[in-house]
């Protein structure tokens with residue numbers, strides 16, 4: 001596919017998996033490595049973009065030429081993304097965000113004291129992607145292109161279309177996870193759905209190749 005330039009454009013990317021603290025030594029987390037987001041950062045830098053990468057708990061080397069903002073929790077990531085969003089031409093939310101966090105973070109390490117295991121009460125985290133779409137609708141810039149991901153163990157195009165509408169983004173990358181695919185796997189198979197009705201299947205190739213396809217779709221939507 002054509003490698004449309006992003007020279008002079010600003011691209012904001014989230015990567016990795018958020019962690020929600022239970023106490024000073026424990027957290028609820030997920031298996032995301034951040035590799036897909038880092039692939040986007042490299043590809044956007046190569047197209048001449050000014051790139052900010054908001055990285056949650058990744059162990060990858062900083063991509064050359066990108067500004068990296070490190071975060072831990074979903075709320076940290078929400079604040080960092082909202083702070084960077086006003087200047088972004090393209091936003092790509094590859095991060096695996098915890099939907100829930102513990103209501104309380106214990107100040108001391110939770111002890112096994114012979115009693116019953118402690119219950120963990122959870123509360124909902126902000127939906128960062130939906131919030132970014134809302135922010136754009138309220139405050140612009142109108143031409144900003146927002147890309148979300150939907151990692152599903154049982155992918156359905158219908159469900160993905162509803163998710164795209166619910167999140168208010170322009171592109172949604174649907175991929176299958178589990179059974180050796182998705183998180184941490186070397187490659188993957190995707191469909192990129194567009195809010196204007198398009199669907200672009202992407203064959204099983206590398207995360208770098210997916211980033212190129214998605215950036216071309218995003219760049220084509222920038223006026």
Ligand code: C5P
Pocket residue numbers: 074093094095096097098099125126127128129130147148149150151
């Ligand atoms: O709803 P679901 O988790 O499947 O949506 C996935 C997409 O939404 C991803 O782009 C992810 O980064 C984003 N997301 C988010 N905030 C959440 C949950 C998911 O931005 N709390």
